[in-house]
Amino acid sequence: MADKEIAALPTDDFTMKDLDLIRKFKDSGMLGLHTMKDTDIERAMSLYLDGRSYREIASVLKINKSVILFLSHKAKWYELRREYLDELQATIKDKVVEAKLRSQDFFLELKLAYEKKISKNIHQYLRTDDSAFFDKIDKKDIDVIVKITDILQRLSSETAPLSDRSLVALNGMGEGVSITRTGNNSVEITPKEPSLFSSKLKAMAEMKREMERQNQPAPKPIKEVVVEQVVAEPEDKKE
Numbered sequence: 001m002a003d004k005e006i007a008a009l010p011t012d013d014f015t016m017k018d019l020d021l022i023r024k025f026k027d028s029g030m031l032g033l034h035t036m037k038d039t040d041i042e043r044a045m046s047l048y049l050d051g052r053s054y055r056e057i058a059s060v061l062k063i064n065k066s067v068i069l070f071l072s073h074k075a076k077w078y079e080l081r082r083e084y085l086d087e088l089q090a091t092i093k094d095k096v097v098e099a100k101l102r103s104q105d106f107f108l109e110l111k112l113a114y115e116k117k118i119s120k121n122i123h124q125y126l127r128t129d130d131s132a133f134f135d136k137i138d139k140k141d142i143d144v145i146v147k148i149t150d151i152l153q154r155l156s157s158e159t160a161p162l163s164d165r166s167l168v169a170l171n172g173m174g175e176g177v178s179i180t181r182t183g184n185n186s187v188e189i190t191p192k193e194p195s196l197f198s199s200k201l202k203a204m205a206e207m208k209r210e211m212e213r214q215n216q217p218a219p220k221p222i223k224e225v226v227v228e229q230v231v232a233e234p235e236d237k238k239e
Contacts, residue, residue: 010078011078011079012078014072014073021069022069025066026070032067040061045080054072107151107152111145111148114145118138118145
């Protein structure tokens with residue numbers, strides 16, 4: 001079987017009509033190109049990198065579409081956009097993590113601000129037992145603090161390294177064991193109270209055996225086979 005041909009990547013995004021407009025623009029002496037300023041060319045290229053079409057760029061800059069097509073063809077804007085997207089793809093993960101960290105810092109300061117706002121009345125109520133201070137606390141502020149706390153927990157889990165996320169999941173095993181990191185991808189789990197831990201395992205094993213015994217069918221009764229022994233009588237002797 002012949003090897004499958006690898007599809008070549010496109011080198012431009014021009015239609016046949018666009019190429020015809022570029023050819024006619026060159027043949028007519030490239031009228032209108034001299035009116036383009038450097039700032040106009042930079043803006044046109046920036047709009048193209050942002051994903052705007054040639055028609056949209058021409059409409060925004062109020063320039064003939066043929067001029068935009070010629071500039072793109074001459075400066076190879078399509079290749080520039082491909083390089084731009086490749087670079088963006090390589091750095092997008094770090095940018096997303098950085099944006100989440102900034103959001104985490106913002107919500108943390110916001111949470112501290114709300115806590116400071118209501119802490120005075122809380123302290124006064126705890127000190128004097130006067131319910132008037134407690135009534136001054138706005139319940140909406142408490143709801144905001146709870147929501148911000150949930151957001152911070154979610155952002156913390158999303159920005160934590162994978163190894164730390166694994167430990168967070170393991171910590172949910174219970175208080176009967178202790179978890180110690182022994183390497184980048186390994187942990188050691190040991191019981192805090194060996195006797196209690198072993199007794200639980202033993203109880204689970206006994207419960208499993210009991211369930212297996214209950215699921216087994218009852219043995220059939222064995223019928224007793226009685227073997228009748230026949231004793232041959234001696235023949236009478238002839239006289």
